[in-house]
Amino acid sequence: MAIQAGWSGRFYEDFEVGDIYQHPLGRTITETDEVWFSSLVTSPNQLHFNKDYASRTHFGQLTVNAPFTNALVTGLSVSDISQNGINLEWTYIKVPNPLFIGETVYAESEVLEKRESKSKPAQGIVTVRTRGITDTGKIVIELERKILIYKREHAPQLNLFPQAAKA
Amino acid sequence: MGIVESWTGRYFEDFKVGDIYQHPLGRTVLETDNVWFTCATMNTNQVHFNTDYASKTAYKKPLVNSCFTLALVNGLSVEGTSRNGMVLEWRNVRMPNPLFVGETVYAQTEILEVRESKSRPDRGIVKAATKGITAEGKIILKFERSIMVYKKADAPNTMLFPQTAQ
Numbered sequence: 001m002a003i004q005a006g007w008s009g010r011f012y013e014d015f016e017v018g019d020i021y022q023h024p025l026g027r028t029i030t031e032t033d034e035v036w037f038s039s040l041v042t043s044p045n046q047l048h049f050n051k052d053y054a055s056r057t058h059f060g061q062l063t064v065n066a067p068f069t070n071a072l073v074t075g076l077s078v079s080d081i082s083q084n085g086i087n088l089e090w091t092y093i094k095v096p097n098p099l100f101i102g103e104t105v106y107a108e109s110e111v112l113e114k115r116e117s118k119s120k121p122a123q124g125i126v127t128v129r130t131r132g133i134t135d136t137g138k139i140v141i142e143l144e145r146k147i148l149i150y151k152r153e154h155a156p157q158l159n160l161f162p163q164a165a166k167a
Numbered sequence: 168m169g170i171v172e173s174w175t176g177r178y179f180e181d182f183k184v185g186d187i188y189q190h191p192l193g194r195t196v197l198e199t200d201n202v203w204f205t206c207a208t209m210n211t212n213q214v215h216f217n218t219d220y221a222s223k224t225a226y227k228k229p230l231v232n233s234c235f236t237l238a239l240v241n242g243l244s245v246e247g248t249s250r251n252g253m254v255l256e257w258r259n260v261r262m263p264n265p266l267f268v269g270e271t272v273y274a275q276t277e278i279l280e281v282r283e284s285k286s287r288p289d290r291g292i293v294k295a296a297t298k299g300i301t302a303e304g305k306i307i308l309k310f311e312r313s314i315m316v317y318k319k320a321d322a323p324n325t326m327l328f329p330q331t332a333q
Contacts, residue, residue: 074234095254
C-alpha cells in the first residue's frame with residue numbers, strides 16, 4: 001500500500017519517432033458546442049448557427065466550425081502529447097471532410113521528429129501529425145504541430161499535489 | 168427611407184491581392200474563456216486552468232490556450248474574409264508571443280492570392296495572412312489560410328431574410 005501517481009502525460013524522454021498514440025477519449029459533437037463556440041469567438045459565418053442558411057448551402061445542414069474541430073482534436077491529443085508542454089506552431093491544418101453535429105470524433109497522433117531545444121536545456125521539441133477521425137472512419141481534420149516539452153525532472157508538476165493540513 | 172442593406176461580408180469578387188483589412192471587433196480574453204474552452208475541448212494541460220501549476224512555469228500565470236487564440240483571431244477575421252465561405256486549410260500557424268487573460272485582441276488580414284475554383288464555378292479560392300495583435304501592439308498569433316468563398320450571385324444568403332406573414 002502506497003500513494004500511487006496518476007497519469008500525468010508524457011515527458012520529452014518518452015517520445016519515440018514512429019510511435020502512434022490512439023488517444024483514449026472520443027467526443028460527440030453537440031449543437032450547443034457549435035452555436036456556443038461560434039458565437040464565443042465572434043465568428044459571424046451563419047453556416048455554424050443558422051439552419052435556414054445552412055440548408056441552402058451544398059452541405060444542407062450546420063457544419064462544425066473548423067477552429068472548434070482543431071481545438072477539440074488537439075485537445076483530445078493533449079493527455080498523450082503536450083500535457084507537459086507548450087504549443088509552438090501548427091505547420092498545417094487541413095479539413096478534408098466536413099464534420100456534422102451528432103458525429104463522434106477520436107484523435108490519433110504519430111511522432112514524426114524529436115530534438116533537444118537549443119535555447120532551453122530543460123525542454124525538447126517534438127513534432128507530431130494528428131488526425132481527427134469519426135467513429136465511422138471519416139477523417140475530419142489533419143494537422144502537424146510542434147511542441148516544446150519538459151524533460152521529466154524539470155516538469156513543473158513535480159510535488160504539485162498539496163499536503164493536507166493537520167486537523 | 169426603405170429597407171437598407173446591412174453588411175453581409177465580402178464575396179469572391181470583392182477580394183483584391185494586397186488589400187489589408189483591419190477587422191473592427193476587438194475581444195478581451197477572460198479567465199472564464201480560458202478555463203471553459205480548455206475543459207470543453209478535453210484539453211488536460213494545466214497551464215491553462217491551474218494557477219498553482221502555472222506559477223511554477225516560466226510564464227508564472229495561466230497562458231491562454233493557443234487553440235482558443237487561433238479560433239478567436241480567426242473568428243474576428245470572419246466578418247471581412249470567410250463570412251460567405253468555408254476554410255480549406257491553415258498554414259504556418261505561429262505564436263510569436265504568449266497571450267494572457269485580460270489582454271484585448273484585434274485581427275488584421277492581408278490578401279495574398281485570389282483565384283477561381285477549378286471544381287466549383289460558383290466559388291473562388293482566396294489565400295490570406297492574418298495576424299492577432301493585442302491593444303498594446305504585441306503580435307500573439309500569425310497564420311495563412313485558404314478559404315473557398317461564394318460569388319455574390321450564388322451566395323446562400325440572398326433572399327434569406329424572412330417575409331413577414333400577412
